Amino acid sequence: MIDTGEGKPEYLTNLMEGMKSCGCERISDIIVTHWHIDHLGGVPSLIDRFDHEIRVHKFMPERKEKLFGGEGSRDPYKIWPEDKFIPLKDGQIFRVDEENTLRIMHTPGHANDHVTLFHEEEKAIVRFFYLSSSTFFSCISHDSLRQTMCLVLGRLCFVI
Numbered sequence: 001m002i003d004t005g006e007g008k009p010e011y012l013t014n015l016m017e018g019m020k021s022c023g024c025e026r027i028s029d030i031i032v033t034h035w036h037i038d039h040l041g042g043v044p045s046l047i048d049r050f051d052h053e054i055r056v057h058k059f060m061p062e063r064k065e066k067l068f069g070g071e072g073s074r075d076p077y078k079i080w081p082e083d084k085f086i087p088l089k090d091g092q093i094f095r096v097d098e099e100n101t102l103r104i105m106h107t108p109g110h111a112n113d114h115v116t117l118f119h120e121e122e123k124a125i126v127r128f129f130y131l132s133s134s135t136f137f138s139c140i141s142h143d144s145l146r147q148t149m150c151l152v153l154g155r156l157c158f159v160i
């Protein structure tokens with residue numbers, strides 16, 4: 001599973017319905033793309049919902065970024081303790097099944113721990129960031145957006 005939303009109760013309801021409709025009964029791993037609340041806020045309620053172990057992965061930067069308004073208003077490690085994350089590594093491979101392999105690409109800019117997921121078989125980006133978020137545009141400078149996009153594009157040229 002990639003990201004968990006911000007933790008609204010209806011999210012779990014929708015998730016459970018979605019999982020049931022596609023015959024999915026378990027979540028083995030959660031990959032958190034970056035520390036902002038709208039991506040990891042749902043981790044605790046999701047972990048509580050299931051009886052089985054779920055591994056939670058996130059890139060762990062050397063320094064924690066300062067809090068700001070909107071999506072960056074909560075300390076991520078008060079939502080999910082720092083030592084409970086399994087650290088992601090740049091270039092790490094997740095073999096989902098026989099036909100799906102994800103490569104982790106550390107792409108800071110939007111956030112210093114931001115990762116982009118690259119689907120090896122399809123040569124496609126699975127997760128980048130929300131371009132449609134007004135919060136995103138009000139909180140993130142154009143320079144940081146440009147930095148992340150350049151990193152992603154540069155890495156794609158290398159990967160493809």
Ligand SMILES: [Zn+2]
Nearest residue numbers: 034036071110
């Ligand atoms: Zn964000």
